[in-house]
Amino acid sequence: MNSNIATAAASAHPWTEHWTRTLNGSIDLQAEEPVAQALRGWWQTRVAQLRRCGQIIDVGSGPAILPRLMVRLGWTPESPKRWWCVDQADLGTGWQQALPSAVRMLDNTSFESSQAPEGPADAVVSNFGLEYVPIEALVQALPAWLIDRGQVHAVLHARGSVIDQVSQLHAQDLHVALIEAQFHQRAHDLAQAMATAPSDPVQRMMHGVGVRDAYNQAVDTLKQHMDARGQASAVLMDMLHGVTAVLRQLPQTGVELACMRITEQAQAYAAEAARLQQMRDSALDETQARALRDAFLASRPGGGTLLVGRLDCSRGQVAWTLSTTA
DSSP: OOHHHHHHHHHHHHHHHHHHHOSSOSSOTTSOSHHHHHHHHHHHTTHHHHHTOSEEEEETOTTTHHHHHHHHTTOOOOTTSEEEEEOSSOOOSTTGGGSOTTEEEEOSOOGGGOOOTTSSEEEEEEESOGGGSOHHHHHHHHHHHEEEEEEEEEEEOBTTSHHHHHHHHHHHHHHIIIIISOHHHHHHHHHHHHHTOOSSHHHHHHTTHHHHHHHHHHHHHHHHHHHHHTSOOHHHHHHHHHHHHHHHHHHHHOHHHHHHHHHHHHHHHHHHHHHHHHHHHHOBOHHHHHHHHHHHHHHSTTOOOEEEEEEEETTEEEEEEEEEOO
8 A cells, every 4th residue: 555545544434433323424414503594504505506517516415415415405416427536545335225326425536636527627615624625636637526516515614613613622521531541442442351350258348449439530631621621521421321332241242242242332432532623623714714815716717706704693603605607
């Protein structure tokens, strides 16, 4: 495996892990809360333009999140139109039979090093995906994917947005649990100690005292972190409940299965931490958002007007938007 492929695979791994657990993005576009409502409202205003397109390229698509949203918004893309979903992650296949007939999946596919299967498309769209691609690579790839006067409609992560702030809090939570408290390692050690505890009550009481103390200290670290913030963390509470359940079930499941479940949870949360870091690294300030717009325009002579906008909700900024005019 060459270095570029290895780097792409490592970058996609946290998202592959994410999509094995859910078909929803970081923001569930089906939810009835202000951020999701703002995103749905913005995409609703793009439906009329997208209906006119024969081919659409969806960058960083995840499991066809935007086409599924379009169905909810009243438009079901159907053949002979094509909506190409392009994503570096492995998205699996079990769910794809429910997609509209126009939708085609190109997972395990790098936008910047691939080409459109049926030639450049009429539009490029993205719901939090374009900003993950380096500007230089994005600009070089565009001619292979988008016709010269093609449409662009994208929602981009914004630095300091509501999403960015929540991602920062969750990333801090995971750092405390995975790095500072070494929570899963302490739980793994405790499971091993529980499995080897002697039957004699006195000996059992003295068995693994240091391991139990280390685990209890890790739990206290998580609780103190939440106390200092002044609110519970959904991520940490789920983590605590999950490991507690595994340890309680150990007499029935056995130590091998218990340790496997603890390890799997640790790996899932490590992937989540990496995914959140990628999200935060990709978030753009206004200057960067305009630089992305300018790079698009420079690469597409005669490509029309491309506007940078700010998408807000009652909680604050949701994202930057990048869109060609009707």
